[in-house]
Amino acid sequence: MLFNSLHFLVFFPVFVGLYFGLPARWRAPLLLAGSYYFYLSWKPVYGLLLAATTLLDYFSGVRMSRLAAPAQRRPWLYLSLASNLGTLFIFKYFNFFTDTAVALAAALHLPLAAPTLALALPVGVSFYTFQSVAYIVDVYQGKLEAEQNLGRFALFVAFWPQLVAGPIERGGQMLPQLRRPHAFDYGRVANGLRLMAWGMFKKVVIADRLALLANPVFDHPHRFTGLPLLLAVAAFTIQIYADFSGYTDLARGTARVLGYKLVLNFRQPYLATSVGDFWRRWHMSLSGWFRDYVYIPLGGSRAGRVRTQLNVLIVFFLSGLWHGASWTFVLWGALHGGYLVAESLTAPARAALARRLGLAARPRLQRVVGTALTLGLVAYAWIFFRANSLPDAFYIATHLFSGWERPLAAQLPAALAGLGRHFVAELLVAAGAVALLAAVDYRAERGSMAAWLAGWPTAGRWAGYAGLLLAMLYLGIFGSSQFIYFQF
Amino acid sequence: MLKLVLRLGLLLGAVGLLGALGLATGLRRGYVDAFYARFAAPPAGSLVLGTSRAAQAIKPSVLAARLGSRYEGPWLNYSFTLAESPYGPGYLSSIKRKLMPGTRRGLFVLAVDPWSLSLLNKLPYRGATNPLRLGEKTVIFPEEKSMVSQLASVSQNPNLDYLAHYLHKPFYQLLLNTDTARVIERLHPDGWLEIALPPPTANPALLQRRTAEKLATYRGLATSSHLAGQRLASLHSTIIFLQTHGQVVLVRLPTGPDMAAVETSYRPDFDQTMQKLANSCGIRYLNYLRLPYPTNDGNHLTRGAAAQLSQRLADDLARLPAQP
Numbered sequence: 001m002l003f004n005s006l007h008f009l010v011f012f013p014v015f016v017g018l019y020f021g022l023p024a025r026w027r028a029p030l031l032l033a034g035s036y037y038f039y040l041s042w043k044p045v046y047g048l049l050l051a052a053t054t055l056l057d058y059f060s061g062v063r064m065s066r067l068a069a070p071a072q073r074r075p076w077l078y079l080s081l082a083s084n085l086g087t088l089f090i091f092k093y094f095n096f097f098t099d100t101a102v103a104l105a106a107a108l109h110l111p112l113a114a115p116t117l118a119l120a121l122p123v124g125v126s127f128y129t130f131q132s133v134a135y136i137v138d139v140y141q142g143k144l145e146a147e148q149n150l151g152r153f154a155l156f157v158a159f160w161p162q163l164v165a166g167p168i169e170r171g172g173q174m175l176p177q178l179r180r181p182h183a184f185d186y187g188r189v190a191n192g193l194r195l196m197a198w199g200m201f202k203k204v205v206i207a208d209r210l211a212l213l214a215n216p217v218f219d220h221p222h223r224f225t226g227l228p229l230l231l232a233v234a235a236f237t238i239q240i241y242a243d244f245s246g247y248t249d250l251a252r253g254t255a256r257v258l259g260y261k262l263v264l265n266f267r268q269p270y271l272a273t274s275v276g277d278f279w280r281r282w283h284m285s286l287s288g289w290f291r292d293y294v295y296i297p298l299g300g301s302r303a304g305r306v307r308t309q310l311n312v313l314i315v316f317f318l319s320g321l322w323h324g325a326s327w328t329f330v331l332w333g334a335l336h337g338g339y340l341v342a343e344s345l346t347a348p349a350r351a352a353l354a355r356r357l358g359l360a361a362r363p364r365l366q367r368v369v370g371t372a373l374t375l376g377l378v379a380y381a382w383i384f385f386r387a388n389s390l391p392d393a394f395y396i397a398t399h400l401f402s403g404w405e406r407p408l409a410a411q412l413p414a415a416l417a418g419l420g421r422h423f424v425a426e427l428l429v430a431a432g433a434v435a436l437l438a439a440v441d442y443r444a445e446r447g448s449m450a451a452w453l454a455g456w457p458t459a460g461r462w463a464g465y466a467g468l469l470l471a472m473l474y475l476g477i478f479g480s481s482q483f484i485y486f487q488f
Numbered sequence: 489m490l491k492l493v494l495r496l497g498l499l500l501g502a503v504g505l506l507g508a509l510g511l512a513t514g515l516r517r518g519y520v521d522a523f524y525a526r527f528a529a530p531p532a533g534s535l536v537l538g539t540s541r542a543a544q545a546i547k548p549s550v551l552a553a554r555l556g557s558r559y560e561g562p563w564l565n566y567s568f569t570l571a572e573s574p575y576g577p578g579y580l581s582s583i584k585r586k587l588m589p590g591t592r593r594g595l596f597v598l599a600v601d602p603w604s605l606s607l608l609n610k611l612p613y614r615g616a617t618n619p620l621r622l623g624e625k626t627v628i629f630p631e632e633k634s635m636v637s638q639l640a641s642v643s644q645n646p647n648l649d650y651l652a653h654y655l656h657k658p659f660y661q662l663l664l665n666t667d668t669a670r671v672i673e674r675l676h677p678d679g680w681l682e683i684a685l686p687p688p689t690a691n692p693a694l695l696q697r698r699t700a701e702k703l704a705t706y707r708g709l710a711t712s713s714h715l716a717g718q719r720l721a722s723l724h725s726t727i728i729f730l731q732t733h734g735q736v737v738l739v740r741l742p743t744g745p746d747m748a749a750v751e752t753s754y755r756p757d758f759d760q761t762m763q764k765l766a767n768s769c770g771i772r773y774l775n776y777l778r779l780p781y782p783t784n785d786g787n788h789l790t791r792g793a794a795a796q797l798s799q800r801l802a803d804d805l806a807r808l809p810a811q812p
């Protein structure tokens with residue numbers, strides 16, 4: 001079930017009405033039933049997989065809680081890790097690794113045949129396995145009490161607002177909320193609904209519109225050079241932010257309506273002043289996961305300068321791989337790892353340059369320059385994330401700034417074809433919507449949006465809500481297009 | 489909670505009202521797309537079926553004017569595209585939904601060509617319980633998830649199911665598409681898709697370019713596809729089903745000479761196959777492939793040619809003995 005589908009439009013109010021209409025003790029069971037209904041609506045058979053891994057993690061956690069010595073706990077940790085990461089490997093990476101091995105063998109003229117698994121990737125598997133891994137490691141390390149109630153643990157894994165694309169929650173943050181009753185609260189519900197509306201606006205008005213601009217070029221990059229390629233990369237840069245943060249707002253808003261607070265996943269990432277800063281603002285729940293469960297166990301920044309940089313590269317290699325079983329994602333991750341290493345190594349030189357150019361004395365200008373450079377680097381890396389193949393990615397990456405002498409009349413109609421006959425109107429709508437997104441992000445950077453909105457006169461606020469809903473209705477592009485991160 | 493429900497009700501009511509007003513205006517005055525009118529039309533008693541070639545070549549209004557007394561109406565061209573409506577289980581289900589219940593004297597013109605009866609050589613299979621088996625496995629028809637196969641409500645006006653799921657443009661564009669003089673593509677209420685391009689003679693270079701692109705696409709298709717038993721079986725099922733509701737004819741439509749050559753080289757025995765199928769079902773097979781009508785792109789007839797062909801088809805059908 002997509003958040004931007006008619007199915008959800010019916011499911012959500014019915015569910016919320018039932019949820020608050022039932023006595024408090026029945027709400028958690030209803031939430032669990034709703035979560036499984038939500039998940040089974042994708043493909044029923046994968047509900048079994050979710051249930052099986054949930055059971056195994058639950059029992060591993062409970063067993064560990066009854067054992068004092070780490071050595072006794074370790075087999076349960078390994079069992080749970082093997083189950084979670086094994087599931088991920090089989091469904092997501094098996095074909096990737098076998099295909100790579102076969103291609104490598106063919107290049108070396110070695111005979112190698114490997115089986116291929118015809119398995120569809122269960123939706124949300126990358127998210128809920130990571131959430132379960134975090135739980136089981138926290139329990140093993142004694143940072144978290146194992147959840148003794150199976151239903152509550154199952155709800156922690158399957159909580160439907162964030163099941164399919166995060167944010168990746170931690171047991172310490174979520175389980176206490178699942179133990180508390182949640183009464184109806186006007187302010188909280190209204191706040192959740194506002195967040196949902198804004199998330200939906202970002203998805204259907206911005207992301208899906210910019211996809212029409214990016215897709216024709218990324219699907220046939222060799223037909224284009226220069227400006228159309230640059231436009232497509234810019235469009236995708238905003239598309240992926242609006243798409244993923246839109247989804248996250250919908251997830252967090254939905255959870256808030258039901259009484260739960262999910263972690264913040266985006267904090268105005270395109271206002272970051274460095275790539276390091278970007279990763280403290282983009283997909284924060286995943287970045288935090290990699291920091292706590294990969295980077296720090298590898299030694300983090302305490303194991304010497306070279307090892308620190310190597311740890312960064314390992315983390316970003318794995319982060320790329322987490323996003324998709326393809327070399328384009330691996331390269332995207334590696335590129336970001338490279339950016340961070342370069343950023344760290346050149347920090348003194350950049351500081352000296354800033355002093356020489358007089359930027360150090362003008363912090364606001366320095367921030368603007370930093371933001372522009374970071375945005376450029378991040379956008380360039382998105383090429384590898386979005387391209388359909390490595391050759392396509394390299395073509396785009398190397399032709400962005402060439403071929404500008406080619407007449408645009410020969411390229412632009414094909415580049416704008418996705419926008420249809422009214423492409424001028426579409427470009428204007430896109431520009432207006434992106435400007436609104438930028439303004440909201442800029443405002444949010446300076447303080448709480450909710451507090452800012454609360455300062456508006458009531459009539460103005462309600463007119464704003466009506467305007468947002470009407471904009472979605474009239475300007476939105478519907479047709480059940482999936483959120484980008486659902487494929488991971 | 490009541491306070492929130494009341495406020496939300498007011499907000500959504502006001503937005504819904506404004507939305508409905510705009511939508512109604514857009515649907516009444518504007519142009520939706522190349523498919524919508526067929527799904528907003530009432531159930532039909534007589535149907536033209538096929539892909540885009542039939543959608544653009546056969547005008548039901550011309551057939552109705554000549555044959556209206558012999559067959560039941562309403563008349564509708566229910567042809568879509570090669571991707572949406574090749575003969576298969578999905579299209580047949582949609583036809584069943586579109587046919588007016590109780591029809592006994594309908595006319596069903598089934599346009600056939602090798603492409604609408606082919607499958608790609610590399611297709612996914614599933615080991616499921618689909619009746620169309622291929623050895624132990626079952627072919628997954630590429631159009632299985634398409635609009636025509638999936639849309640449950642095919643005769644609703646307005647068709648909100650279609651608008652919500654398959655309209656891939658924002659509503660505001662319906663309000664911009666009111667100037668029919670500037671719209672190249674125009675779907676008539678009877679399902680005929682008019683492409684209002686200047687005659688090909690006006691710009692031979694453009695025609696040549698479009699034809700070359702189209703031929704390249706179909707040559708590629710010819711090397712990657714095969715005439716599929718599963719599709720022929722579906723066509724047979726479609727004929728058998730429609731025969732219980734009236735008279736069925738198979739028609740091979742005219743196309744450009746180069747496209748006809750590509751088709752012939754792809755399946756030289758296609759006419760014999762169709763004739764054999766027609767004989768086995770006791771229906772007529774009318775072959776117009778080589779008739780010299782002008783096209784817009786080497787494949788689809790011009791709107792002028794569509795009118796002429798529809799008239800010729802109506803004359804030929806009028807000469808057929810009426811169904812007992």
